[in-house]
């Protein structure tokens with residue numbers, strides 16, 4: 001059958017298929033088949049917490065904020081409400097940093113979350129937008145290919161050609177929509193965006209307007225609008241922020257977790273919730289296994305053992321908390337699908353090696369030395385040593 005004949009014959013089926021595809025594209029938060037969504041937006045996943053906080057919140061709210069700054073920081077850091085309702089912590093670490101981040105968003109300056117990879121910049125940005133605006137989806141993903149249109153607006157070319165420039169023909173960017181609706185916009189990986197495109201943000205952030213020269217007009221930001229950008233300060237191919245743009249931001253640097261206990265807690269919480277979302281057929285991992293992974297990560301990151309007695313070489317990778325989460329999660333998948341459902345050293349070894357050995361030559365040397373001088377000698381770590389030897 002020729003392609004044309006096939007098309008004609010199938011024509012009645014094509015239309016509904018197209019309609020389904022259109023319907024599956026979400027244009028607004030919350031809607032279709034939430035249970036089937038792999039990763040829900042923060043405002044959906046934590047809808048109950050946000051609702052309870054809004055009920056309990058008697059403090060003043062900045063214009064169009066869903067919660068007061070107090071309630072937003074309680075949402076981020078966790079707490080117990082007067083009603084006894086428990087709000088789970090999203091960010092584990094310095095309270096003051098989060099308070100500064102939240103209060104910045106109530107001023108006329110935008111917020112820049114800066115830090116090494118895996119320090120929860122995107123995570124905090126999503127939760128801040130969810131708590132403040134009830135919507136974390138006004139998001140521009142920055143990359144070397146991000147164009148001005150992605151930050152300002154584009155055109156519906158069919159309408160543009162048919163009718164010329166008009167408001168209807170404008171395709172607003174997430175930033176433009178946030179300005180119009182008085183919500184928080186997010187720009188991920190700001191420093192990956194070419195410098196001239198970054199500068200588009202200057203007018204938006206200082207004048208709070210977005211000029212539309214084609215219509216001889218502008219969009220003025222509604223109260224409640226602000227912007228959260230994230231940027232990585234240890235990455236290749238980044239573009240420095242111009243000082244003009246830097247001035248429009250208040251920068252909050254997110255550090256790697258201060259203590260091992262904090263880091264263990266972060267990994268435990270994330271692994272537990274990921275395991276639930278992925279429906280892994282394994283027991284939540286024992287704290288001791290998580291602690292071992294976190295210890296390896298921290299020692300290699302810091303270049304010394306926890307007691308400070310032995311110096312170790314540092315691998316080329318960042319050894320971030322986010323990767324520690326992935327290692328444990330991968331181990332859990334192995335234990336669940338190929339083991340007896342309990343996470344053991346053998347399930348962690350491959351993930352650990354993968355996280356450390358990013359450069360097959362230098363990092364391998366680093367890892368072998370760490371294994372021989374630290375893992376092998378440590379009380380109760382023999383199983384981990386043997387498992388790691390098996391996979392290197």
Ligand SMILES: Nc1ncnc2c1ncn2[C@@H]1O[C@H](COP(=O)(O)OP(=O)(O)OP(=O)(O)O)[C@@H](O)[C@H]1O
Pocket residue numbers: 090091092093115116117118119120121122123124230231232257266270321322325
């Ligand atoms: N202090 C922390 N509190 C809670 N979660 C954390 C913390 N640090 C890291 N995480 C967890 O690490 C994971 C990765 O965080 P995220 O993706 O936000 O990192 P990032 O800083 O944006 O990294 P990148 O620079 O690679 O984009 C998230 O699942 C987050 O929960």
Ligand SMILES: [Mg+2]
Pocket residue numbers: 121122123188230
């Ligand atoms: Mg990120």
